[in-house]
Amino acid sequence: MHTPFSGGVKISSILIVLNLKTYLEGTGENSVRIAQACKDVADDSGIDIAVAPQFCDIYRVASQVDIPVYSQHLDSVGAGSFTGHAFSRCIKDAGAVGTLINHSERRLTLAEIDASVQAAKKSGLATIVCTNNVPTSAAAAALSPDYVAVEPPELIGSGIPVSKADPAVVTGSVEAILKVNPAVKVLCGAGISKGEDLAAALELGSVGVLLASGIVKAASPKAALEDLVSKI
Numbered sequence: 001m002h003t004p005f006s007g008g009v010k011i012s013s014i015l016i017v018l019n020l021k022t023y024l025e026g027t028g029e030n031s032v033r034i035a036q037a038c039k040d041v042a043d044d045s046g047i048d049i050a051v052a053p054q055f056c057d058i059y060r061v062a063s064q065v066d067i068p069v070y071s072q073h074l075d076s077v078g079a080g081s082f083t084g085h086a087f088s089r090c091i092k093d094a095g096a097v098g099t100l101i102n103h104s105e106r107r108l109t110l111a112e113i114d115a116s117v118q119a120a121k122k123s124g125l126a127t128i129v130c131t132n133n134v135p136t137s138a139a140a141a142a143l144s145p146d147y148v149a150v151e152p153p154e155l156i157g158s159g160i161p162v163s164k165a166d167p168a169v170v171t172g173s174v175e176a177i178l179k180v181n182p183a184v185k186v187l188c189g190a191g192i193s194k195g196e197d198l199a200a201a202l203e204l205g206s207v208g209v210l211l212a213s214g215i216v217k218a219a220s221p222k223a224a225l226e227d228l229v230s231k232i
Ligand SMILES: O=C[C@H](O)COP(=O)(O)O
Pocket: 019, 104, 151, 155, 156, 157, 158, 159, 189, 190, 191, 192, 210, 211, 212, 213, 214
């Protein structure tokens, strides 16, 4: 199941990235608990599952659970006179192996996305650039991240899977990215929660999914994760 490393970071044939957003209030132990559920399901299924907690929980999760941890955002600043930024070297030192960039809930300019991809690469972090449609997917691919994750914003948190509601944005992104930079892998997200959603996402040409609410807000995140991988 596992394929070789890219820039020091393992790139799997199928990847599930669980974004915890700010759903878990109060205690980092909740992030650890969900990360452990991801780890258990990854071990049982053989599918790589990564988790993207809040910045302040990266160290706690990475040091307590043997799972790939992604940052939810990263700024392109280097060491210096910058305040309130997510510095790539500190994110890496905290234990992250990669980062989301330009999530729909944390948009950047194209120039900032480019600079963030470069900063992440320089620090040895895998990069997932989020996009909202086919043209932005093509633009993101030109910046050579490891992954582009296409997510129609209107479906995020809706419970309506992109693989059913807007399959063309996934197939269109796959096709456009292949033309621009075939080395870039495609994830899709928004409304994904069930095994049939992941299976459909793979059939559309993506190599995995970026998801959040369907797992994090489930009564049993572990049971929801087990269902997610059940059709593979
Ligand atoms: O980062 C995750 C995406 O925004 C999808 O969120 P969702 O699974 O809650 O729709």
